[in-house]
Amino acid sequence: MTPSEIDKIFRDEAGRALATLIRLVGDFDLAEDALQEAFAVALERWPACGAPDNPRAWLVNVAKHKAIDRVRRQTVFRGKEQQLVHELELNAQAVDEPPAMLDDDMLRLIFTCCHPSFAPEVQVALTLRTVCGLSTVQVARAFLVSEEAMAQRLVRAKQKIRLAGIPYEVPERDTLVPRLDGVLTVIYLVFTEGYVATSGADLMRPDLAVEAIRLGRLLDRLMPERAGIKGLLSLMLLHDARRAGRETAAGDVVLLEEQDRMLWDRKQIEEGLRLVDDALRLPGRPQAYAVQAAIAALHARAASFEETDWAQIAGLYEVLLRISPSPVIELNHAAAVSMVDGPARALDLVDAITARGGLNGYELLPAVRADLLRRLGRKDEARAAYLAATEATQLEPLRRLYARRMREMD
Amino acid sequence: MQYLLMIYQNEVEYAKNDAATSQKMLAEYQAFTQSIIQSGNFKAGDRLRPTTTATTVRVRDGKTLTTDGPFAETREQLGGYYLIEAKDLNAAIEIAARIPSARIGSIEVRPIWVYDK
Numbered sequence: 001m002t003p004s005e006i007d008k009i010f011r012d013e014a015g016r017a018l019a020t021l022i023r024l025v026g027d028f029d030l031a032e033d034a035l036q037e038a039f040a041v042a043l044e045r046w047p048a049c050g051a052p053d054n055p056r057a058w059l060v061n062v063a064k065h066k067a068i069d070r071v072r073r074q075t076v077f078r079g080k081e082q083q084l085v086h087e088l089e090l091n092a093q094a095v096d097e098p099p100a101m102l103d104d105d106m107l108r109l110i111f112t113c114c115h116p117s118f119a120p121e122v123q124v125a126l127t128l129r130t131v132c133g134l135s136t137v138q139v140a141r142a143f144l145v146s147e148e149a150m151a152q153r154l155v156r157a158k159q160k161i162r163l164a165g166i167p168y169e170v171p172e173r174d175t176l177v178p179r180l181d182g183v184l185t186v187i188y189l190v191f192t193e194g195y196v197a198t199s200g201a202d203l204m205r206p207d208l209a210v211e212a213i214r215l216g217r218l219l220d221r222l223m224p225e226r227a228g229i230k231g232l233l234s235l236m237l238l239h240d241a242r243r244a245g246r247e248t249a250a251g252d253v254v255l256l257e258e259q260d261r262m263l264w265d266r267k268q269i270e271e272g273l274r275l276v277d278d279a280l281r282l283p284g285r286p287q288a289y290a291v292q293a294a295i296a297a298l299h300a301r302a303a304s305f306e307e308t309d310w311a312q313i314a315g316l317y318e319v320l321l322r323i324s325p326s327p328v329i330e331l332n333h334a335a336a337v338s339m340v341d342g343p344a345r346a347l348d349l350v351d352a353i354t355a356r357g358g359l360n361g362y363e364l365l366p367a368v369r370a371d372l373l374r375r376l377g378r379k380d381e382a383r384a385a386y387l388a389a390t391e392a393t394q395l396e397p398l399r400r401l402y403a404r405r406m407r408e409m410d
Numbered sequence: 411m412q413y414l415l416m417i418y419q420n421e422v423e424y425a426k427n428d429a430a431t432s433q434k435m436l437a438e439y440q441a442f443t444q445s446i447i448q449s450g451n452f453k454a455g456d457r458l459r460p461t462t463t464a465t466t467v468r469v470r471d472g473k474t475l476t477t478d479g480p481f482a483e484t485r486e487q488l489g490g491y492y493l494i495e496a497k498d499l500n501a502a503i504e505i506a507a508r509i510p511s512a513r514i515g516s517i518e519v520r521p522i523w524v525y526d527k
Contacts, residue, residue: 167499
């Protein structure tokens, strides 16, 4: 086996192996350390003998023994730890668990990381680190904070899980629904970070998008009757299906109007379209994610940018504004209106949002404004807005896009 | 696990309640306390006298300094507490949410540091 093959197995299995280990050893840090040790053993053995048939079960088993060793090595034995060693040894034989159980472990891990007693940004950070397997450095970068600050935040969060008695479980039916919303928000945030990174040289982080979609599928399989889950999964699939068309080989942004639709992933689009239909057919009030997915579906169905059903898209944004009003959705609505009624009317809407101060500091606001001004031929104002947009973003490909727009106006 | 549920509310606002409202609150508290005694979660709990009766003590350079009342100019003041035994944080939160004052003020839920004796 080559190191890159082994690396791929690690990446595929780390999240689920960790989720199971945490359940078995009852401690986030102990589980993480033990899994690292198991990886080290695998790196020694697998190149010569190949990976075992069930690499995840193997990793969990080796890590579990490493955890037992670790606890044993500690000189001072307290009652609780002795109990832990005993329990671990009791079930040390039962490794090959059915897949359903492992899925439950993953869900347990998500719900624990998204416990409502954590601030939203801690929920996301903990999910990125633990469920998605990002390094502390990567999570710190996504939040634009120092590695030390992020490490501190994660240590505190893991401490809280242990000391405050946050249970490692999927909540029961009656408390599940309010908790589910938070979990969906976190999964969507993981996805959006993968779809357009917060900062750095690369526009996208496909690994995060793929992970978010995997989590969405997992939830949908476990709770197939929830329109919010189906809607979110559909939304993520439809957006992600355009990945290959969204940037050039050089890493430059290709906007929707310029994308080669032949590059879109048709199979994934079909799946997304099926899911959004299912989501909209489920009883109950329309869910925000399902409506957003319906908008993405209209883009996916259009044969070309010009043939897009902008009127219906603008209408769907109005529905969205009624069920979950937000200035970001107002901005998207304005962009859709510009395609139906022209840029002048859209600019009025955007300026109205600005006047209310609702999107102060939102980096895409000056970009949308700049685009409308450019289309209206108001070059000087457009240039100023592109400069503001350039300053507002930390993402290199977007800076290059705005520079290109300014050059095109000369 | 043991948790301390600390009840915070604006005592100035609370003092403005008329007799009927206070009576109703008292009855709600009695019912709540009974319910957690019966469920086995209750360990201790009391209402505190208002912050106007409080004295703050500090020792600096070996000298004892006392000041009138609590220092912090917070909107809400500690007005009472429950010490409970609960399975986990979710169970503690569920109990905290049933404290009548949760609707007016806020309840801080803190796990107790239990020392091995």
